[in-house]
Amino acid sequence: MTDPTEVLTPGATIGILGGGQLGRMLSVAAARLGFSTHIYEPGAEPPAGQVAHRVTTAPYDDEKALTAFAHSVDVITYEFENIPTAALDLLEAHRPIRPGRRALAVSQDRLHEKTFLAELGLQTAPFAGVDTAADLSAALAEIGTPSILKTRRFGYDGKGQARLGTPDEADRALADMAGAPAILEGFVDFSAEISVIATRGLTGEVAAFDPGENMHDSGILHTTTIPARLSTAQRTDAILLAGRILNALDYVGTLGVELFVTPEGLLVNEIAPRVHNSGHWTQNGCTICQFEQHIRAIAGWPLGDGSRHSDIQMENLIGDDILRVPDLAKDPAIAIHLYGKAEARPGRKMGHINRRLGPKS
Amino acid sequence: MTDPTEVLTPGATIGILGGGQLGRMLSVAAARLGFSTHIYEPGAEPPAGQVAHRVTTAPYDDEKALTAFAHSVDVITYEFENIPTAALDLLEAHRPIRPGRRALAVSQDRLHEKTFLAELGLQTAPFAGVDTAADLSAALAEIGTPSILKTRRFGYDGKGQARLGTPDEADRALADMAGAPAILEGFVDFSAEISVIATRGLTGEVAAFDPGENMHDSGILHTTTIPARLSTAQRTDAILLAGRILNALDYVGTLGVELFVTPEGLLVNEIAPRVHNSGHWTQNGCTICQFEQHIRAIAGWPLGDGSRHSDIQMENLIGDDILRVPDLAKDPAIAIHLYGKAEARPGRKMGHINRRLGPKS
Numbered sequence: 001m002t003d004p005t006e007v008l009t010p011g012a013t014i015g016i017l018g019g020g021q022l023g024r025m026l027s028v029a030a031a032r033l034g035f036s037t038h039i040y041e042p043g044a045e046p047p048a049g050q051v052a053h054r055v056t057t058a059p060y061d062d063e064k065a066l067t068a069f070a071h072s073v074d075v076i077t078y079e080f081e082n083i084p085t086a087a088l089d090l091l092e093a094h095r096p097i098r099p100g101r102r103a104l105a106v107s108q109d110r111l112h113e114k115t116f117l118a119e120l121g122l123q124t125a126p127f128a129g130v131d132t133a134a135d136l137s138a139a140l141a142e143i144g145t146p147s148i149l150k151t152r153r154f155g156y157d158g159k160g161q162a163r164l165g166t167p168d169e170a171d172r173a174l175a176d177m178a179g180a181p182a183i184l185e186g187f188v189d190f191s192a193e194i195s196v197i198a199t200r201g202l203t204g205e206v207a208a209f210d211p212g213e214n215m216h217d218s219g220i221l222h223t224t225t226i227p228a229r230l231s232t233a234q235r236t237d238a239i240l241l242a243g244r245i246l247n248a249l250d251y252v253g254t255l256g257v258e259l260f261v262t263p264e265g266l267l268v269n270e271i272a273p274r275v276h277n278s279g280h281w282t283q284n285g286c287t288i289c290q291f292e293q294h295i296r297a298i299a300g301w302p303l304g305d306g307s308r309h310s311d312i313q314m315e316n317l318i319g320d321d322i323l324r325v326p327d328l329a330k331d332p333a334i335a336i337h338l339y340g341k342a343e344a345r346p347g348r349k350m351g352h353i354n355r356r357l358g359p360k361s
Numbered sequence: 362m363t364d365p366t367e368v369l370t371p372g373a374t375i376g377i378l379g380g381g382q383l384g385r386m387l388s389v390a391a392a393r394l395g396f397s398t399h400i401y402e403p404g405a406e407p408p409a410g411q412v413a414h415r416v417t418t419a420p421y422d423d424e425k426a427l428t429a430f431a432h433s434v435d436v437i438t439y440e441f442e443n444i445p446t447a448a449l450d451l452l453e454a455h456r457p458i459r460p461g462r463r464a465l466a467v468s469q470d471r472l473h474e475k476t477f478l479a480e481l482g483l484q485t486a487p488f489a490g491v492d493t494a495a496d497l498s499a500a501l502a503e504i505g506t507p508s509i510l511k512t513r514r515f516g517y518d519g520k521g522q523a524r525l526g527t528p529d530e531a532d533r534a535l536a537d538m539a540g541a542p543a544i545l546e547g548f549v550d551f552s553a554e555i556s557v558i559a560t561r562g563l564t565g566e567v568a569a570f571d572p573g574e575n576m577h578d579s580g581i582l583h584t585t586t587i588p589a590r591l592s593t594a595q596r597t598d599a600i601l602l603a604g605r606i607l608n609a610l611d612y613v614g615t616l617g618v619e620l621f622v623t624p625e626g627l628l629v630n631e632i633a634p635r636v637h638n639s640g641h642w643t644q645n646g647c648t649i650c651q652f653e654q655h656i657r658a659i660a661g662w663p664l665g666d667g668s669r670h671s672d673i674q675m676e677n678l679i680g681d682d683i684l685r686v687p688d689l690a691k692d693p694a695i696a697i698h699l700y701g702k703a704e705a706r707p708g709r710k711m712g713h714i715n716r717r718l719g720p721k722s
Contacts, residue, residue, distance in 0.1 A: 010686065010699050028389055031412045034686075034699030034712065051392045053411045287645060287696050287717050296690070305693035309671055309720065325371065325395075329657070332666035335648045338371050338395030351395065356648055359670065359720050 007300035010034025015073030019046025022079035029291035070094035103273035126186035190260035197279035254294035284354035368661035371395025376434030380407025383440035390652035431455035464634035487547035551621035556639035559603035615655035645715035
């Protein structure tokens, strides 16, 4: 049962940790439902700040700023999973954090995440924890090469990773971890990567969007195409699997699940306890997008049902892709979404486009 | 030809006069294209301020504030037509105002507007200017009753209007004008009211959305339904007519045209030199909505082509309608758009919903 005091009414304030593009699009979705937003972000001039009611610029160890932030909002959410634990402890003493701490604890650590998924009975790539050279040696004996060594924490978009083509590369790979606890993952032979974006409400209802098919370039998401090329059975499996993860975490909000399509079924690559880049297509494919679903969930509102009206291809605009905008603007099938970032650095996500391919197929 | 120096690039700042819901939705559309916004609004806590980069709270006769505002932005637009002329003169000395002054001059004065439309060869209700009792007597002799006396300036949503059922009511109606210059308009026997939302770019290109059919309640727009029940010929007429108005005004931006459907063809009821309530459906019916079309036009960008993917019914949420939101949120076909207004007064526009009726019919 929902505690009615946990349901936010228009005029309430949603606190968002992180002021990047995800916070920005969450802020717009919140405003559409009549909520104010307050962004907490250590960096100056955050993209989300341009469309938020209020911004606090302070580091995550500023207890005074964190406390004032918590007191100014009704609920706290976040756009990224690597928030320091001490900051979360302090914030949670004052206001609810949604999604909750369990989702963060699991997703902040690749070894915890893989272990959680395996315990749920879901398939993942073979994995083993690696703290020492001896661990790595044992792991390589079990998993073999090619494989990939990753730091357990704080990795994204291919950073903190070292590929091992042969066991000889073990020393170099371990050195790349710079002493950080790591995890060795086996390679998976997959035919496609898909994402399921799913949301769980405060009352436990679950809604999922149609799976999208992801293509990467240099380790960064390039396109997501909807619908993904899947059988009906695969589509159902993907959504059921996301539902199991949401329920096991007693999750409230939107979650991204990346899956590999293999002959042995769907393998979970990773989960992100937040709105996800591969869900941006919902802004132009659905009546209620992933950002609004997240806001509805954390506000205790009913969710949309995830239905879509269009086939869409989302494409990220990375670095100098921003220079393509004048040409992209000429195509009436393209919706442009820019993030208000001043400087276009290589590899930096500057925006995305949603190209409408046609009505829902 | 477009002067390339007049084309804004992402990062530029758009100044918006007026901080109500239209300014709010313009601000979100601008952010989506990577622009910052600066709202100028005399009232405290403007709805647009919650999603704008910057807000100036100052009256329209504060020359210092107006000058600073102008210097902080690259182009100036507005969400309402009744901006004092002196403020416009001052602002225009520093930055371009789009749409331009001619559109404002025409739409700020009902007599100028009707005269402009008649000179363009468009049909309107019969009308005559009324400054004195003698004028009203002469106008009534020509136009008859029932008719309606309206102030020439500053009227909206049925305010500043007096109906005349018989000529005996002339004195009372004139007293209602409180000495303000007025216009007498004859009643028109129409089968439907429709709106065309059309946009003209900096290079003169014109794009129009499908006409919507409006229903009013107590003088305030209640619903707009797309598509309107029109013949193909009527639909074409409506759009051509909007194009003539845009071209005659050398207009840059989005314009709303309200039309009466009559046995003698389409009559122009009124024009609004701005995004329009009857165009809110485009947010959920089109890839590029009326707000983004307006921003694209004033930024010198290419326009969308006005195509839509869905049939939509927009419904305004007025006053206590805001209490319906928890129920409306249960319907996955409904997109909710609230304006962040703290107090729900009778007749106050608190938000709107766009109900998806199905794919484009």
